Amino acid sequence: MQGLEVRGLSKRFGGLVVSEDIDFDLPPGARKALIGPNGAGKSTFANLVTGILAPTGGTIRFDGQDIAGLDEAQRVKRGIAKTFQITTLFSGLTVRENLRLPVLERRGRGGGLFRRADGDPAIETEVEALLAQFDLLPFADRPVVDLAYGQQRLVEMALTLALKPRVLILDEPAAGVPSSETHLIIEAIERLPGDLAVLVIEHDMDLVFRVARSIVVLVQGRILTEGTPGEIATNAQVRELYLGGAHG
Amino acid sequence: MTLLLNIAVDGLAYGMILFMIAVGLSVTMGLMRVVNLAHGGFALIGGALAHWLGTEAGLPFGLVLPGAVAGTILIAMPLERLVYRRIYGFGELQQVLATIGLTFLMIASVNLWQGSSLLAITLPEGLNRSVDLGFRQLTAHRALVIGVGALIILGLWVLLDRTRFGIRLRAAVDNRETASALGIDTGRIYMLTFALGAGLAALGGILGAELLPIDAYYPLRYMVLFLIVVAIGGLGSILGSFVAALAIGLIETASRYLVPDMATITFFVLVILFLALRPRGLMGRAGA
Amino acid sequence: MNRRLLSLLLILLAGGAAYLLFPYNLAFLTRILIMIVLVLSLDLILGLAGIATLGQAAMYGAGAYAAGLFAIHVWADPVAGLLAGALAGAALAALSGAVLMRTQGLTLIMLTIAVAQICAEIANRARAVTGGADGLRGIRPGKVLGLWEFDFIGITGYWYAFAVMALVLLALAVIARSPFGLSLRGIHESPERMVAIGVSVYRRRLAAYTMGGAVAGTAGALSAQITQLVSLEAFSFTLSAEALIMLILGGTGRLYGAVLGTVIFMAVHHLAAANDPFNWLFVIGALVLAVVFFLPRGLIVLPTGLKRLAKGGRHAGS
Numbered sequence: 001m002q003g004l005e006v007r008g009l010s011k012r013f014g015g016l017v018v019s020e021d022i023d024f025d026l027p028p029g030a031r032k033a034l035i036g037p038n039g040a041g042k043s044t045f046a047n048l049v050t051g052i053l054a055p056t057g058g059t060i061r062f063d064g065q066d067i068a069g070l071d072e073a074q075r076v077k078r079g080i081a082k083t084f085q086i087t088t089l090f091s092g093l094t095v096r097e098n099l100r101l102p103v104l105e106r107r108g109r110g111g112g113l114f115r116r117a118d119g120d121p122a123i124e125t126e127v128e129a130l131l132a133q134f135d136l137l138p139f140a141d142r143p144v145v146d147l148a149y150g151q152q153r154l155v156e157m158a159l160t161l162a163l164k165p166r167v168l169i170l171d172e173p174a175a176g177v178p179s180s181e182t183h184l185i186i187e188a189i190e191r192l193p194g195d196l197a198v199l200v201i202e203h204d205m206d207l208v209f210r211v212a213r214s215i216v217v218l219v220q221g222r223i224l225t226e227g228t229p230g231e232i233a234t235n236a237q238v239r240e241l242y243l244g245g246a247h248g
Numbered sequence: 249m250t251l252l253l254n255i256a257v258d259g260l261a262y263g264m265i266l267f268m269i270a271v272g273l274s275v276t277m278g279l280m281r282v283v284n285l286a287h288g289g290f291a292l293i294g295g296a297l298a299h300w301l302g303t304e305a306g307l308p309f310g311l312v313l314p315g316a317v318a319g320t321i322l323i324a325m326p327l328e329r330l331v332y333r334r335i336y337g338f339g340e341l342q343q344v345l346a347t348i349g350l351t352f353l354m355i356a357s358v359n360l361w362q363g364s365s366l367l368a369i370t371l372p373e374g375l376n377r378s379v380d381l382g383f384r385q386l387t388a389h390r391a392l393v394i395g396v397g398a399l400i401i402l403g404l405w406v407l408l409d410r411t412r413f414g415i416r417l418r419a420a421v422d423n424r425e426t427a428s429a430l431g432i433d434t435g436r437i438y439m440l441t442f443a444l445g446a447g448l449a450a451l452g453g454i455l456g457a458e459l460l461p462i463d464a465y466y467p468l469r470y471m472v473l474f475l476i477v478v479a480i481g482g483l484g485s486i487l488g489s490f491v492a493a494l495a496i497g498l499i500e501t502a503s504r505y506l507v508p509d510m511a512t513i514t515f516f517v518l519v520i521l522f523l524a525l526r527p528r529g530l531m532g533r534a535g536a
Numbered sequence: 537m538n539r540r541l542l543s544l545l546l547i548l549l550a551g552g553a554a555y556l557l558f559p560y561n562l563a564f565l566t567r568i569l570i571m572i573v574l575v576l577s578l579d580l581i582l583g584l585a586g587i588a589t590l591g592q593a594a595m596y597g598a599g600a601y602a603a604g605l606f607a608i609h610v611w612a613d614p615v616a617g618l619l620a621g622a623l624a625g626a627a628l629a630a631l632s633g634a635v636l637m638r639t640q641g642l643t644l645i646m647l648t649i650a651v652a653q654i655c656a657e658i659a660n661r662a663r664a665v666t667g668g669a670d671g672l673r674g675i676r677p678g679k680v681l682g683l684w685e686f687d688f689i690g691i692t693g694y695w696y697a698f699a700v701m702a703l704v705l706l707a708l709a710v711i712a713r714s715p716f717g718l719s720l721r722g723i724h725e726s727p728e729r730m731v732a733i734g735v736s737v738y739r740r741r742l743a744a745y746t747m748g749g750a751v752a753g754t755a756g757a758l759s760a761q762i763t764q765l766v767s768l769e770a771f772s773f774t775l776s777a778e779a780l781i782m783l784i785l786g787g788t789g790r791l792y793g794a795v796l797g798t799v800i801f802m803a804v805h806h807l808a809a810a811n812d813p814f815n816w817l818f819v820i821g822a823l824v825l826a827v828v829f830f831l832p833r834g835l836i837v838l839p840t841g842l843k844r845l846a847k848g849g850r851h852a853g854s
Contacts, residue, residue: 069772076734084732090725093718101722102733104715110735112715163733296632320766334829339589340641342828345784348777349824356817362813373770464814472653475646483642512657516650524635 002063003027003197004080004167006050009058011044011221018044020221022058026167026197033200033212039243041221042201043085046169050082050111051075062167081165083156085172095136095155096142099127102162126162131210134158134188150181154188167197186210210234216242250383257381257501262459263497264397266338268452269405269470270477271489272445278484279421280336280438285347286473287449288467289354294320294450295462296358299367307417309372318431324446334429336438351467359464363452367462393455400448401490408486417441421484476519488531540709543792547673547705551698560688568802569697570758573704574775575782575794577751580708581781583746584717585635586724590776591648591753594632596657599753601659604672604760612678618700619759625753626746628655633745636739649773656771670852671767675760686762693762700758704751708791711747720744721789781820786826787834796835836853 004026011019014018017040026032034042036141046052049060051072057209060067100117103126104110118124131137134154139147146157153173160168174185182204189211192198202208208215208229215232217224219241225232273287276436279462297316301307307315327350371389378385418432420427428434453462459471477496481488499518503511523529554565574596581587603617604626611617632651636644659666666672679685682716684692710715719740723730727737736767760766769775778801804823809816 073731073734076732084729088726088729088732090722090729091793092719092725097718097721101718101730104718104734105733111713111740113711116713116715117715117718118713159729159733260738277642283645331819331825338828338832340645341582342832343592344588344645345781349783349821349828352817352821352824355813359814359817404703441669444558467592471773472646472649475642476650479643480645508659513654513661516654519651520635520647523643523647527639 001025001027002112003030005061005064006049007059007061009048010056011041011048011058012056013055018221019048022218022221022223024049024216024223028166028197029194030197030199031211031213033202033207033215034200034218035205035215036218036224039220040218042218043171044221045218046082046171046199046201050080050169054106055178058199061209076163076165079164080169080170081160081163081167083160083171083173085175087152087156089144089155089159092143094141094143095129095147096131096140098159099130099162100124100153103127103130106163124210130158130162131192132194133161135184136189148181150177151184153177156187157185161192165196167193167199170200170202172202173200174202174207182207184195250262251505253383255498255505257384257386257390257394259498259501261393261397261497262456263494263500264393265452265456265459266473266477266497267397267490267493268400269399269456270474270481270493271441271486272448273474274478274484274489275417275421275486276445278440279424279441279479280332281419282332282336283340283343283347284332285344285471285475286350286354287445288470289351290320290324290446290449291453291460291470292354292358292452292462292464292466293323293458295369295453295457295466296362297450298365298369298457299362299452302370303368303425307374309370312369313451313454316454317447320450321447325439325443326440332442333429333435333438341349350470354467355464362464364464366458368494369457369462384497389458391453396451396455398477400451401486404486413437413440478520478529482529482531485529485531488529508516537700544706545704547702550694551702553831555755560606562694564802564806565626566694566697566762569694569701569797570755571782571802572701572781572798573697573755573758574752575779575786575798576704576708576791577748577755578653578779578783579788579791579794580711580751581748582722583790584712584795585720585741588634588641588645588739589648590645590780591652591774592779593652593773594627594648594652595749595752595773596756596759596775597652597655597766598657599625599756600641600760600766600770601666601672601756602753604675604758604766605665607675607677607761608672612676613682613700614677614680614696614761617677617761618754621753621757621760622750623753626750626754629749630742630746633742633749637741637745646828649776651773652773652776656768658741659768659771666766669699669768671765672739673765675764675766677761678766690762694843697762700754705752705791705795708751712791716740720776778820781824781827784834785823785831788835790836793834795838800835 006022006024009019009022010017013108024169034045036042036160041094044053051070057066058145062078070078074201090101100123103123104117107123109120109123129224131140134157136151136158138156139151140197157170157173168191173189174182177185186207189198189200200208200211215225215229215237216226217232224241226237228233267475269291270286273284276282294316297319298312301420314339331346331350335343338346370429373388374389375392377388379388380390397514408418416427416432418435419430419432420437424434476490480496481492500511500515503514507514558565574592578592581589598622603621606617606620636647636651637648676685680692680696686692719730719735723737723740730737756770782797782801783794784797785801786795787793804810804819805816808819
């Protein structure tokens with residue numbers, strides 16, 4: 001099948017089971033969210049999919065091909081990209097330069113010596129489009145370090161999208177963003193390309209219910225249930241385990 | 249066979265000297281996370297003080313040695329307060345530059361005071377006598393060096409493993425934030441550790457003057473040697489420094505006996521290969 | 537007016553003015569130009585790519601010996617000698633960098649010092665080829681481009697070094713603006729992220745280190761041709777350290793900081809070290825500590841810092 005297909009995925013650290021027997025699909029165009037209490041294994045799952053961690057069992061297929069043997073960089077080249085939870089942006093470079101870097105590298109032009117970095121019209125058009133898509137044009141020539149935190153998260157998303165991924169994993173895109181700026185993140189996610197498969201890992205329930213068409217609930221490394229936002233909101237087990245106690 | 253024993257004895261003495269000078273460097277670099285290129289300067293200061301106390305003040309060696317070590321510690325403590333404490337939070341490059349600046353100042357000061365010639369340290373008659381080991385003669389001085397080195401590693405082990413200071417020091421090396429959250433006065437620990445390291449460097453500088461002669465340029469000449477001991481041993485590891493110092497002492501001595509023309513090159517190539525394979529050294533901790 | 541043209545004009549003007557103002561100090565001015573080339577090589581490696589090194593003298597020395605030997609045994613043509621020096625510097629950087637670029641932090645700094653010491657030791661041992669501690673003598677470079685002979689006053693030497701310096705500056709300015717230069721700045725800022733966008737950080741750093749080696753080798757070759765002597769000092773730690781201090785004094789990552797820092801440092805050196813090299817160590821030691829504590833980003837931030845201070849900007853002096 002097309003997209004990401006995870007079967008029976010497990011991960012143990014010594015005796016500690018952090019992911020157990022996870023089945024998970026992410027077809028093109030999907031908008032899924034992964035929620036669960038702290039320590040449920042959400043980040044571990046993302047790291048298994050992107051190749052930062054190696055699973056102890058199960059398979060991960062992408063477009064029908066087994067990608068278990070590929071490392072992080074190779075999976076990025078195949079089209080599986082993840083945003084970082086903690087900002088590792090090029091903070092001294094301008095927003096425009098931050099986006100130019102991944103576009104140059106994706107097109108294999110990153111080692112060029114004699115042309116100017118901003119001298120390729122095709123690349124510049126792509127950078128401008130990304131800036132426009134994430135409402136970053138007014139800040140394009142400011143160093144990232146000068147931006148408000150919400151805008152830095154937008155740069156983070158734009159930078160990852162510049163890799164032209166087919167699967168985009170957003171790891172807590174609103175973490176640390178003041179609630180007055182959360183709407184910027186939500187709008188940015190809503191404007192992502194329609195055929196892109198998107199998985200959001202997030203604590204902010206407003207954001208999750210706004211952007212996800214399907215929600216997966218993870219508890220103690222296992223999938224508790226999966227359903228539409230309506231189903232999840234009314235699911236008694238979920239309310240009990242997660243929304244009821246932890247959230248309020 | 250005699251050759252091997254010769255290498256073993258000379259290498260051991262040389263290794264002990266390296267250990268005494270470098271162990272303080274390793275602990276301060278592991279504890280304060282400061283790249284300290286000026287550490288050899290404390291061995292120089294110790295040596296210069298010993299030269300002055302011995303030849304100009306005419307004191308006997310039994311007073312020269314503790315006097316010079318104490319003097320070095322007295323110089324090191326205000327330096328820690330005034331300079332080092334300020335650069336702990338700086339980037340690596342800034343630390344490198346600041347400690348190079350300090351090294352230059354130390355060299356210039358010693359030159360101003362004692363000139364740029366070799367600073368001989370007078371040894372008492374007794375230490376120049378030979379001890380017969382059966383396969384060769386060994387000066388009492390070298391025997392003393394080996395003995396003192398062994399005592400120091402034992403003493404450090406007791407200090408770190410058996411005393412409150414040692415427990416606090418190890419806690420601070422492992423995790424500075426946690427240690428200060430637990431109410432450990434890390435500032436005081438830093439200064440005491442720094443002073444101890446400087447004192448040991450002075451001791452090593454004086455006792456090792458026969459192998460690493462003292463003159464104003466001493467800290468620059470042997471900078472890499474001391475850093476190599478620390479890097480191979482692993483930052484912050486006393487046992488690592490000990491093993492590394494002895495290994496380096498033995499390897500360098502062996503290459504001087506076996507391939508005298510290529511000794512330095514052989515030695516450096518071995519060091520580079522080792523560090524390329526194990527960048528954290530023998531006992532370096534992950535994430536340091 | 538075009539900014540690049542303007543800066544080029546300024547450099548030419550400065551070169552001409554220095555020539556006219558100090559006609560009896562041409563040897564010293566030439567020495568400054570050679571040091572600028574060396575410090576520029578360091579700015580590429582350290583300022584752009586963030587590779588901390590205290591062993592740039594290794595490549596400088598390799599270039600100097602290569603150019604000297606080339607002139608004596610192969611061909612006296614100075615430009616060919618420069619190329620030989622650049623190649624030697626690049627080769628040494630590529631060879632040592634293959635190992636060094638796998639390490640970082642303290643280990644890297646230490647190994648760069650060690651490489652320079654190994655080179656000094658080899659040059660010292662290979663007396664028959666290098667002259668050992670006596671230095672390599674008998675370098676007689678031919679006419680520059682077959683037109684200008686090296687003269688006793690040093691006029692040819694000055695303009696030759698000036699031309700090379702200007703070309704290196706121009707080339708590095710092009711590289712700094714290129715995609716490669718941008719990726720080096722990216723590696724400097726966040727190597728993890730560069731890996732995440734699919735870049736081999738190791739290979740990029742090695743390429744930068746090799747290029748820096750070529751430039752440092754060029755500086756060494758210039759020195760060998762103009763002073764007609766290469767000594768073991770070419771590999772000395774002090775040279776590496778001084779080059780680093782000049783760069784930090786001026787400010788890293790912008791090329792003209794390297795020029796500024798070198799000129800100021802060399803001028804102070806000229807005045808302070810005239811009688812006693814040890815007094816010079818007092819000056820340089822104090823200078824370095826002052827820069828680290830009060831001007832961590834070098835002299836080039838002074839104008840912007842003052843401007844921001846005047847405007848009450850929030851990043852003044854940071």
